[in-house]
Amino acid sequence: MTIDRQSAAIAGRLRLGTGFADSERDQIVECFTPLWTRLRSFEHAAVQLELSVKDRGGAGPLVTLTCEIAGRPGLVATSSEHDVTAALFEVRDGLMHQVQDAKTRREPRMRPGSRHRPA
Numbered sequence: 250m251t252i253d254r255q256s257a258a259i260a261g262r263l264r265l266g267t268g269f270a271d272s273e274r275d276q277i278v279e280c281f282t283p284l285w286t287r288l289r290s291f292e293h294a295a296v297q298l299e300l301s302v303k304d305r306g307g308a309g310p311l312v313t314l315t316c317e318i319a320g321r322p323g324l325v326a327t328s329s330e331h332d333v334t335a336a337l338f339e340v341r342d343g344l345m346h347q348v349q350d351a352k353t354r355r356e357p358r359m360r361p362g363s364r365h366r367p368a
């Protein structure tokens with residue numbers, strides 16, 4: 250999948266919540282595009298992302314990225330970085346790790362000796 254398709258996939262699933270303007274959407278999508286490598290194994294319609302920030306420009310901003318995948322518990326990554334760009338990268342990376350961990354926990358593992366061996 251090309252970067253343009255990955256960006257389109259993220260853009261179609263990303264909702265900007267409180268504290269973010271539509272004028273920031275392209276920058277946010279560009280930052281989150283690498284996240285699609287972890288999410289693409291799920292049915293496209295089953296994945297929804299929401300990004301919000303509380304107290305932007307204040308003493309204690311909190312950027313939150315939530316990911317809802319149908320049939321799975323929701324995932325949440327947060328950052329209290331004052332620099333919004335740094336916060337975007339932090340929540341993206343945090344969510345990437347959570348998605349990978351969730352996939353690893355749900356996928357069966359091969360154990361030595363568990364393969365069916367022909368007689």
